[in-house]
Amino acid sequence: MKFIIEHLSKHFGTKQVLRDVDFAFDEGKIYGLLGRNGAGKTTLFNCLNSDIKADGGSFYFEENGVRREVSAENIGYVLSTPTVPEFLTGREFLKFFIDINEKSIHNIKSTDEYFDYMSIAYEDRDKLLKDYSHGMKNKMQMLINIIAQPDILLLDEPLTSLDVVVAEEMKQLMRTFKQGRVTIFSTHIMDLALDLCDEIVLLSHGELEAVEKANLDNYEFKNKIIAALRDK
Amino acid sequence: MNKIFKISFSLKNTYRANCVLYAIKQIPILRKVLPESVYKIRDLKILANVIAALWEVATAFLGKLFYFAIIIFGLSQFYRDVPQNQVFLHILLFLTIIGAFLNTGIFNPKKDKYYAIMLLRMNAKEYTLTNYGYSMLKVIVGILPFSVIFGVLERVPLWICLIIPFCVAGAKLFTAACLLRRYEHNGFVYNENAPSKLIWAVIVILLCVAYGLPAIGIALPLYVSVFIMLAFILAGVISVRKLISFPYYREINQQLYSQMKYQMDAAKHANKKSTEKIITDGTFVTSKRKGFEYLNELFIKRHRKILWQSSAKITLVCVGLICAVLIFLNYFPSVKAEANYAVLNYFPFFAFVMYIINRGTGFTKALFMNCDHSLLTYSFYKQPKFILKLFTIRLREIIKINLLPAVVIGAGLPVILFASGGTDNPLNYAVLTVSIICMSVFFSIHYLTIYYLLQPYNAGTEIKSGTYQIIMSGTYVVCWFLLNLEIPTLMFGVMTIVFCVVYCIAACILVYKFAPSTFRIRY
Numbered sequence A: 001m002k003f004i005i006e007h008l009s010k011h012f013g014t015k016q017v018l019r020d021v022d023f024a025f026d027e028g029k030i031y032g033l034l035g036r037n038g039a040g041k042t043t044l045f046n047c048l049n050s051d052i053k054a055d056g057g058s059f060y061f062e063e064n065g066v067r068r069e070v071s072a073e074n075i076g077y078v079l080s081t082p083t084v085p086e087f088l089t090g091r092e093f094l095k096f097f098i099d100i101n102e103k104s105i106h107n108i109k110s111t112d113e114y115f116d117y118m119s120i121a122y123e124d125r126d127k128l129l130k131d132y133s134h135g136m137k138n139k140m141q142m143l144i145n146i147i148a149q150p151d152i153l154l155l156d157e158p159l160t161s162l163d164v165v166v167a168e169e170m171k172q173l174m175r176t177f178k179q180g181r182v183t184i185f186s187t188h189i190m191d192l193a194l195d196l197c198d199e200i201v202l203l204s205h206g207e208l209e210a211v212e213k214a215n216l217d218n219y220e221f222k223n224k225i226i227a228a229l230r231d232k
Numbered sequence B: 001m002n003k004i005f006k007i008s009f010s011l012k013n014t015y016r017a018n019c020v021l022y023a024i025k026q027i028p029i030l031r032k033v034l035p036e037s038v039y040k041i042r043d044l045k046i047l048a049n050v051i052a053a054l055w056e057v058a059t060a061f062l063g064k065l066f067y068f069a070i071i072i073f074g075l076s077q078f079y080r081d082v083p084q085n086q087v088f089l090h091i092l093l094f095l096t097i098i099g100a101f102l103n104t105g106i107f108n109p110k111k112d113k114y115y116a117i118m119l120l121r122m123n124a125k126e127y128t129l130t131n132y133g134y135s136m137l138k139v140i141v142g143i144l145p146f147s148v149i150f151g152v153l154e155r156v157p158l159w160i161c162l163i164i165p166f167c168v169a170g171a172k173l174f175t176a177a178c179l180l181r182r183y184e185h186n187g188f189v190y191n192e193n194a195p196s197k198l199i200w201a202v203i204v205i206l207l208c209v210a211y212g213l214p215a216i217g218i219a220l221p222l223y224v225s226v227f228i229m230l231a232f233i234l235a236g237v238i239s240v241r242k243l244i245s246f247p248y249y250r251e252i253n254q255q256l257y258s259q260m261k262y263q264m265d266a267a268k269h270a271n272k273k274s275t276e277k278i279i280t281d282g283t284f285v286t287s288k289r290k291g292f293e294y295l296n297e298l299f300i301k302r303h304r305k306i307l308w309q310s311s312a313k314i315t316l317v318c319v320g321l322i323c324a325v326l327i328f329l330n331y332f333p334s335v336k337a338e339a340n341y342a343v344l345n346y347f348p349f350f351a352f353v354m355y356i357i358n359r360g361t362g363f364t365k366a367l368f369m370n371c372d373h374s375l376l377t378y379s380f381y382k383q384p385k386f387i388l389k390l391f392t393i394r395l396r397e398i399i400k401i402n403l404l405p406a407v408v409i410g411a412g413l414p415v416i417l418f419a420s421g422g423t424d425n426p427l428n429y430a431v432l433t434v435s436i437i438c439m440s441v442f443f444s445i446h447y448l449t450i451y452y453l454l455q456p457y458n459a460g461t462e463i464k465s466g467t468y469q470i471i472m473s474g475t476y477v478v479c480w481f482l483l484n485l486e487i488p489t490l491m492f493g494v495m496t497i498v499f500c501v502v503y504c505i506a507a508c509i510l511v512y513k514f515a516p517s518t519f520r521i522r523y
Helices: A041-048 A090-100 A113-119 A134-148 A165-176 A190-196 A218-231 B003-027 B027-031 B035-038 B042-076 B083-103 B111-119 B126-152 B158-186 B197-216 B222-245 B250-278 B290-302 B308-331 B334-346 B351-358 B362-375 B382-419 B428-456 B466-482 B487-520
Strands: A002-012 A015-026 A030-033 A057-064 A066-069 A075-080 A150-156 A182-186 A200-203 A205-213
Touching: A002 A182, A015 A041, A015 A057, A015 A182, A030 A190, A030 A218, A030 B126, A041 A150, A041 A182, A066 A090, A075 A134, A075 A165, A090 A113, A090 B290, A090 B428, A090 B487, A113 A134, A113 B042, A134 A165, A134 B334, A165 B197, A190 A218, A190 B250, A190 B308, A190 B466, A205 A218, A205 B382, B003 B027, B003 B035, B003 B042, B003 B111, B003 B126, B027 B362, B027 B382, B042 B083, B042 B126, B083 B126, B083 B158, B083 B222, B111 B126, B126 B158, B158 B222, B250 B362, B290 B362, B290 B382, B308 B334, B334 B382, B334 B487, B362 B382, B362 B428, B382 B487, B428 B487
Parallel strands: A015 A205, A030 A182, A030 A200, A075 A150, A150 A182
Antiparallel strands: A002 A015, A002 A057, A057 A066, A200 A205
């Protein structure tokens, strides 16, 4: 499966944020999306997630040469500030999610099994989500997206404000979860991108462009990326 | 000094002019017409400056006009046992003391002060004193015409009217000097926007003295008032020295700024936090339902404080009022004819009542803050069939909640009509009940529909839709207009029923057609 974006564009007022985004993403890989402040990373994610309407262009899946449209349930979106329904407990949120998606979720497990998988402590499972810590909310948001098994997983700076232990757990989770889907991971932390991602893609001047690592070591690769971002 | 004043005034004006332009850009149609570069277009900038300057003049005079015309002159008309001029000065003096604490100028944390002193590093003392001097001048010039007009109307001797503005300025200067002295003694910075409980208590007492004593025939004798006024002026003149010699203006502003920063941060999250607070008890509330019904039931149960409990309270008040009216009619049969006429001709009044008691706005706000704000970021939640399913469930719930008081009012009005002498046309009874229920359903649908069609909030839980705000204010204006409308009940009732039915059908069609694409978080 490939996820293909063709000539996607978006402007706000006179500012052309996405000019001509044209790229093919391969299944099973994590793509590190790098770009300078204001380059349009979040705008790109919001367009792909249909939160804002793009001016032009399209995006779709391609499987064995057959084109398939992207619908809402194909996309998982994890935001840097986790958002969870505050009036539900962790368990209730999970139950609600499984209830309405039971037809599309394969081999449903018990809620406790899911919590165990995310290392959410037993005593926290029946607390209201408004009383969860930032890291725990993030885990809940991630868990929902993992159960949903979306074809594309968009992650907008998801690890920036997590403690080192949770961040490491999440990284591990993303590595095991990347099979069967396209994961696009936006970050400003270069080392994180190099450590976790299989490919580095730059968003600059409203266009996407891959940076080939070839046979460079990490230091040289880093310099190449910075030079590319600076030049543009 | 002159230069400092010019710079600070032009800074304030630029800030205000930009605020004006920003506000203009929030108007839906103009937003599309105006370019992004609106802040650098010369003509628009001049227009905004003119508006800002008019605003400056308006604040100098309009506030004082309102203060003298309504709060002092208007309210003093209720006291007939004491000489008018005594009451006028009595109220004025006690309110002046309150104003001296709540409106000091120096101790008001404001953004333009922060920009000037902290960011632009202007000399704090010169900046504060020039601006304070200007604001005192505004107080004197702004008050003078109204103290003369309303004072003379109240038969206060002209020379006293002429010294009123100076007395107000004197009280302010004296209070400011005392607060500065207090800072030198114990380092406490007074913030006029957040007075202590003690000051609030004193204010309440002063208000009681200002408006309570004249009610029992007591007001300060004229010569005492004049003596206090002269004392204020003298104290003010002496205080000027303290203000000029005080060396710590920068420190004071810095501390006020840190409080303001906290207030601003708190205000930013206050909306969300306060809505989170209304989630009642946690985990012992459960539901046996599934899917969206499960989500909805938990939401309703955990928000019962603002939904069912509040609706039950309103219902109780309605029952009480209806009983009171019935008892009143029983004991005072002479007013029956008037009551009967009112019920048969002033029914539009109840459109306003139904508007006031409707829980729709609170419901949609809580829906967004505590539920949709987060769930709308999940793609499963945004599937059209789910959006519409949840809309139907929510509509059913909010109609149920609002129907409770509506049924009571709908039953009470025909009873009042009957008790006040009845009507020849029995259709009136039915129309009263049915149209009240229709209005209740209308408001329920109205709020939920515009919420689904315009979804006004952004991810930071701020309202970003001008159209939404215009519709909300429009709803208020229309209901307010109906408040005093005289029209036969039968006619208005039938019109209401037809309008509500048509509106509800149209609203539902619009939601089913557009909500799947409009019900999104704003960016």
